[in-house]
Amino acid sequence: MLDLQRLRALHAVSVHGTVGAAAVALGYTPSAVSQQIAKLERETRTVLMEREGRGVRLTDEARQLAATAKELLAIVERAETDLEERRGLPAGRLTVAAFASAARGLLPGVLAELGRRHPALDARLTEVDPHLSVDLVAKGAVDLAVAHDWDIAPLPAPPGVEQAVIGDDLCDLLVPEGHPFAGRTAVRREELGGERWICQPPGRVCHDWLLRTLRTAGHEPDIVHRAEENPTLVALVAAGLGVALIPRLGRGALPAGVVEVPLDPMPVRRLYALWRTGAARRPAIAETVRVLGEQWPKVSAHTPR
Numbered sequence: 001m002l003d004l005q006r007l008r009a010l011h012a013v014s015v016h017g018t019v020g021a022a023a024v025a026l027g028y029t030p031s032a033v034s035q036q037i038a039k040l041e042r043e044t045r046t047v048l049m050e051r052e053g054r055g056v057r058l059t060d061e062a063r064q065l066a067a068t069a070k071e072l073l074a075i076v077e078r079a080e081t082d083l084e085e086r087r088g089l090p091a092g093r094l095t096v097a098a099f100a101s102a103a104r105g106l107l108p109g110v111l112a113e114l115g116r117r118h119p120a121l122d123a124r125l126t127e128v129d130p131h132l133s134v135d136l137v138a139k140g141a142v143d144l145a146v147a148h149d150w151d152i153a154p155l156p157a158p159p160g161v162e163q164a165v166i167g168d169d170l171c172d173l174l175v176p177e178g179h180p181f182a183g184r185t186a187v188r189r190e191e192l193g194g195e196r197w198i199c200q201p202p203g204r205v206c207h208d209w210l211l212r213t214l215r216t217a218g219h220e221p222d223i224v225h226r227a228e229e230n231p232t233l234v235a236l237v238a239a240g241l242g243v244a245l246i247p248r249l250g251r252g253a254l255p256a257g258v259v260e261v262p263l264d265p266m267p268v269r270r271l272y273a274l275w276r277t278g279a280a281r282r283p284a285i286a287e288t289v290r291v292l293g294e295q296w297p298k299v300s301a302h303t304p305r
Contacts, residue, residue, distance in 0.1 A: 002043065004076065007069035009036035010048065014058055014066035015141040025095070025126055025141055073140060074278070081282040090284035091120040097133040098125060098146040099205075101230060102271065105250030106166075107146065110295050114288060121284055130155070130205055137161055137274050144288055148269045150209040155272065163274045164289050167296035169249045171267035172260045174233075176240040179259065186264040193219035196242035198233050201226045210245055213267070234258060249299070271296070 012022035013033065023030040034049075041048050048062035058066065084091055098107050107125055114123050128136065133145035138158045146166065149155030157163045173192075175181045181191075192214060200207045207226075214221045225236050230251055233244045238257040247269055254260060273289045280286075 003040070004072070006036045006040040006043070007065070007072060009033045010040060010058075010062060011066050011069040011073060012141065013037065013049075014063060015136065015139050018055060025136075027124055070140060077140070077279060081279055084282055084284065088283060089120065090114070090118040090282075090287045092122065092284065094121060094123045094144065094284045094288065095142040096123055096125050096144050096146070096288070097128045097136055097142040099130040099133065099148060100127055100228075101247060101250030102146045102148070103127040103250075106271075106292070106295060106299050109299065110288070110291050113291050113295065117291075118284075118287065121287075123284075123288065134158065134161065134274055137276060140276065143279060143282075144273060144275045144285060146271060146273055146292065148205070148271045150205070151268045151270075155270075157272075157274060160277050161274050162277050162280055163272045164293075166271040166273055166292050167300055169247045169269050169271060169300070171245055171247045171263070171269065173243060173263050174237045174246055174254070175243045175259050175261055176237055177257045177259055178240075179243070181243075181261050182259040184261055186262045188264050189213060189217040192217065195222070196224045197221045198225045198227070198236045198242040198244040199223055200228060200233070204228075206245070206247075209267075209269075213245075 009022065009026065009028075012026050013019055016022045016025055019030050019033050023033045026033065037048055044065070046061050046065075047059055048065070049056045050059055080092055096107070096111075103125060111123050111125060114121055126142065128145075130147035130149075133142070133147050134155065134157065136142045137145045138161050147155055148169065173181065173187055181187050197210065199210050202208075210221060224242055227233050227236065230246055233246060234251070234254065236242060237244050238255050240257070245263075245267065249271075273292050275285050275289075
């Protein structure tokens with residue numbers, strides 16, 4: 001008989017692409033995931049992973065088995081949902097994916113509150129890119145995701161995925177102390193030409209939003225520094241190396257040498273909770289969405305300005 005946990009490990013590798021990424025999503029070590037798949041190979045007498053360069057790739061047989069595993073895991077999820085719904089209380093494991101600033105600024109309070117209210121609920125967080133998280137929900141790799149979109153770049157929810165608005169996160173222009181904009185009460189987007197920009201790398205939502213916003217205003221941005229994390233972007237601004245557009249959620253207090261200037265109109269990104277339609281009846285999903293909505297006003301009210 002095939003072991004469900006081993007099938008879960010194989011499915012995770014097929015969804016996430018690598019053993020390391022699958023291990024992060026499952027909360028295992030990479031060696032533990034590899035061991036699970038090695039045992040599955042022995043059970044099925046089938047080669048499931050082959051070396052490819054420095055990594056591995058799934059064989060055709062493994063991909064077929066992973067597709068079957070997806071169906072089995074969906075059946076298990078429905079059974080667990082039915083039981084949890086009958087009990088009427090959030091329980092069991094709940095996997096949550098969130099983008100970096102939400103994982104830092106919103107989820108700690110949400111997870112702590114869920115733990116206080118529902119000791120039988122085992123909620124686990126993984127930090128991922130917002131666009132990736134939506135796909136992970138659709139594929140059944142995580143139960144719930146916190147993602148965002150921008151006012152000029154909506155986030156589409158694929159078929160079979162439901163969503164609820166958590167709240168709106170505002171974004172400010174950060175400039176070095178002494179910059180011509182530093183004493184302004186507001187700056188229009190049309191005035192942003194000629195600046196040296198600091199932002200996230202290409203492919204990130206914030207990077208794409210910056211390009212689209214400035215090009216819409218008639219400017220081609222000169223991006224001189226790229227970094228993944230917002231604290232690094234703020235540090236580069238503090239050093240006088242450029243300006244940046246950074247959302248307030250999870251940003252933290254600004255260091256000396258950095259001035260916040262509102263844009264007119266103010267850029268906004270909207271936060272969403274997303275989950276699979278089939279899991280909508282699960283009390284753990286409903287309760288987590290409820291707590292996210294309760295915590296957002298508290299978080300946004302205390303976000304540094």
